[in-house]
Amino acid sequence: MRQRRFLPNLSLLLAFDAVMRAGSVTGAAQELGLTQSTISRLIQSLEAQLTRQLFIRHKKRLTPTEAARRYFRDISGALDIIQRASMSVIANPDGGTLDLAVLPTFATRWLAPRLPGFLSQNPGISVNLATRFTTFSFDAEPFDAVIYYGSDDWPGALHLKLFDERWTACASDAFLSHHPIAGPEDLAGAELLQLESRPGAWADWFQGQGFARPEGAEGMMMDQFSMMIQAAISGLGVALLPDYLAQIEIHEGRLRPILRPAVPGHGAYWLAWPERKAGLRPLAVFRDWIGARMAQDDVHAPRE
CATH class of the missing domain: 3.40.190.10 (Periplasmic binding protein-like II)
Incomplete structure (x- = not known):
């Protein structure tokens, strides 16, 4: 159950939001089409409801307190959500x-x-x-x-x-023409492309081949599979891809699978x-x- 004393009227929140963004009562009044005195009264009403001072007043200038800055960060996001929801209802009433x-x-x-x-x-x-x-x-x-x-x-x-994620190693024809791979041991000197968020993926793949990862089998670290795919297509190394991605590249002829495909991972x-x-x-x-x-x-x- 929502408690009304913690839910200020929308007019109070809009006035507060406008003052914070405009940096002044004058700017907020112009944006909302209200008088400066009305904006001031709305801010005072909000402070009274929250029982907290939101602005320090000095010679007709308002300086937001730290509480006001924190409140603005939260309120601004909430107003954005309300606006998007309203726009959605208007644009898509039945969907x-x-x-x-x-x-x-x-x-x-x-x-x-x-x-x-x-x-x-x-x-x-x-x-x-x-x-x-x-x-x-x-x-x-x-x-x-x-x-x-x-x-x-x-x-x-x-x-x-x-x-479930399953791994398929792939490489380009250009790469394989210079680095033929008949078994897991042939990857010892190859560039193994790796994803930052899957540090154990190559170990899982080698285990799925019934082979321990060779010493010195390392390669470039990347943060997206799309980047890894392009690197492999360019012949920079062997990409270890989720099987659903590997099948796309294999079907379109850009990469070729290496050894046993669809090795189970851990995620x-x-x-x-x-x-x-x-x-x-x-x-x-x-x-x-x-x-x-x-x-x-x-x-x-x-x-x-």
Whole structure:
């Protein structure tokens, strides 16, 4: 249950937000189309409700206190969320918007090519995408859900497992013409391209080949699979890719698989969402769709 004394009237918050952004009562009054005296009264009312001084007054100038600066950071984000929600209702009254955080390579290589099908099947629903690499709080970020790599441990969230990560090593024809690979031991002197967030991936792959990682088998460190793919295509080394990405490059002839493909790793891809948004229609529809699409594409099926 929300307590009204902690929920100031929107007019008070808009006046406060305008003063903080404009840096003066005069600027806030011009922005909101109100008189300076009205803005001053609204600020005083907000201070009275919060029982905290938000501005130090000196010769008709307002200097925000540290409490005001902290409050502004939170209130500004909350007003943005309210504005986006209102715009969504106006633009999409019968559908809704899904704000989704997603890993960049998964978004561009798997999700984006399939998203038109989802949107055509669900007219009225729109999807906004933003990339995120690290864990964030759903209370602090305006997302309805996130697709990420790891375990089912996103804080304060419910989870749907999309697929287990499996590794396939790939290289270009140009690279293999100079570095033929008949067995794991032939990778001892090769450049093994690595992802910063998967430091144990090559060890898992060598274990899956029944072979210990050779001494001195190292290579470039990268922070995105898309960068690793391009490096491998250019002949800079051997890329270790999630199998769903490797299959794209293999099918299109840009890379060739090396030895045993689809070696099991230790992580998975997940869809996570805050429990309070579990009934959000765009999220529920997307959740059902992506689960069915994963099964249709057989992305998560084990390969021997």
